[in-house]
Amino acid sequence: MKPVRVGVIGIGNMGWHHARVLRLLRDAELVGVADPDTARGQLAVDQFGCRWFPSYEAMLPEVEAVCIAVPTLLHHRVGMACLQAGLHVLIEKPIAASQEEAAELIGAADAAGRLLQVGHIERFNPAFRELVKVVANEEVVVLEARRHSPNPDRANDVSVVLDLMIHDIDLVLELAAAPVVRLAAAGGRSAEGPIDYVNATLGFANGVVASLTASKMAHRKIRSLSAHCRGSLVETDFLNRSLQIHRRSNLSFSADHGELLYRNDGFIEEVSTSPVDPLVAELEHFLQCVRGEEQPAVDGPQATRALLLADLIEQCVEQPTLCMTLDNPI
Secondary structure, eight states: OOOEEEEEEOOSHHHHHHHHHHHHOTTEEEEEEEOSOHHHHHHHHHHHOOEEESSHHHHGGGOSEEEEOSOGGGHHHHHHHHHHTTOEEEEESSSOSSHHHHHHHHHHHHHHTOOEEEEOGGGGOHHHHHHHHHHTTSOEEEEEEEEEOSOTTTTTTSOHIIIIIHHHHHHHHHHHOSOEEEEEEEEEOSSSSSOOEEEEEEEETTSOEEEEEEESSOSSOEEEEEEEESSEEEEEETTTTEEEEEEEEEEEEEEETTEEEEEEEEEEEEEOOOOOOHHHHHHHHHHHHHTTSSOOSSBHHHHHHHHHHHHHHHHHHHSTTOEEEOSSOO
16 A cells, blocks of 8 residues: 655644654655744755645645644644645644634544544553553552643643643543543642643542642653552553552561561562554554544544543632532533
């Protein structure tokens, strides 16, 4: 089969990595990149051997599919243009800046009969994929996610909820596998601008509770998710792509003349994970979806559910006395 002709719109940090990976994939032909930055565009031409388009509109007739990595506030405008041009679209998270914009993107994809996939990349982290397998055989009670960054200037057009926490909102929705019925959150700003630290609690219809913390005030980068289960604690580190299972054991000990010499309260299992780069896995999955071989791991409606919860969390932060029992579970 011929490689899928793909373009990348927006070659900031994330878009650059999209172009880098697409250039290496056998099933993709990186036709070009679109960005108004001339110097950045020329650097991409030199680095990837593709074409540079100063406007994304000029690139659309040349490709079958696009990866959109522009600021969140531009997702709707750029995504609509691509879908209306009949292209398959992978758009970086969050799907859009509002529920209304997300709904219009989903409607445009349906009308065009084209793929709309949203780049919740942690779904493709090998550690998360192993976590899903482990908790399938466990009774989850509490999910605890932490996502901290020491880079306050990163993606400062949106709050830390839309920039960082939305990853973990998507992950806990997948793990809990039930509607959210209660929600509370607190947070604030370290300076003028968007919210940059938040703690949120989600209550699910099946009794699972999720605690999520996101911050741009941290002194080191943290990406972790723990599943507290009836019979185990499963700790996942997304940065190191590692997974540990802490289990209780039958208590045993030995003693000599009344002095405790040995005690065994539990043991730890180290779970091996794949070395595959999550972005490589995500883009390979996107190409397979374009070919009709798979269904998107995160489609428009799924991404919109995460966006709705992110919006509600922001409302709780802005109104400190607000704690929501949802009449219509999400």
